[in-house]
Amino acid sequence: MITGLILISQILLFTFLQGFSDVNKRTARLSANIPLIKSNLVPLSFNDVEREDYTSAVIAIYELQDIRPLLDLYMFSYMRTCSMYDSTVKALGFDEIRVRYRQQRRALIRDIVLNQLTEKGLQKYIFSQTLKLPNKEEQAFFIEDVMEDLKEIDQSRLAGLGITPEQLKAWLNLAKS
Numbered sequence: 001m002i003t004g005l006i007l008i009s010q011i012l013l014f015t016f017l018q019g020f021s022d023v024n025k026r027t028a029r030l031s032a033n034i035p036l037i038k039s040n041l042v043p044l045s046f047n048d049v050e051r052e053d054y055t056s057a058v059i060a061i062y063e064l065q066d067i068r069p070l071l072d073l074y075m076f077s078y079m080r081t082c083s084m085y086d087s088t089v090k091a092l093g094f095d096e097i098r099v100r101y102r103q104q105r106r107a108l109i110r111d112i113v114l115n116q117l118t119e120k121g122l123q124k125y126i127f128s129q130t131l132k133l134p135n136k137e138e139q140a141f142f143i144e145d146v147m148e149d150l151k152e153i154d155q156s157r158l159a160g161l162g163i164t165p166e167q168l169k170a171w172l173n174l175a176k177s
Helices: 002-017 025-038 051-064 068-092 096-100 102-114 119-130 136-152 165-176
Strands: none
Touching (some): 102 165, 119 136
C-alpha cells in the first residue's frame, strides 16, 4: 500500500513539474512511467484519455490545488492499460526470464558489442556470464534470449543499451566477416 502511494505521488509530481503550456501528453506519460518502469510495473498509456479530460485535470491542480481529478484520470488510464497489457500477454505469451533478467541481458549485449566479441569469444563470454545467474534452470532460456536479441539487433533496438549506432555498425561488420 505504501509503495503504491509513493509511486502515485512520484507520477503526479513528475507530471506536475512538466514545463509545457500545451499540456504535452507524451511528456507526461514518459515522466509518469519512470517510477513504474523502475518498479518493473506495466507502463502507463494515455491512449484512451481525451485531451479535454487531461487538460481539465491539470487545470484543477493549478487553479484549485486539487490533485484528485488527475489521480482519478491516471487510475482510470492505468487500469485500462493493465487490462490491455493482460490481453496482449495472453495473446503473445509472456517470457518471464526475458523480463526478470532484462538488465543483465542488456549489459551482456552492450559488453559484447563494445568489446567486439564474435564467434567463439562471444559464445565463451555469454556462457561465463550466464553462469552468474542465481537460477541454474533458467540459464539455457537466458542464452536463447541473448542470442535472439543479438540476431535481431539493429539501430532501432539500441535504446537502453548504451551503444552508439557506430559501435553497433562496427560490431555487425565484424560479425559478418
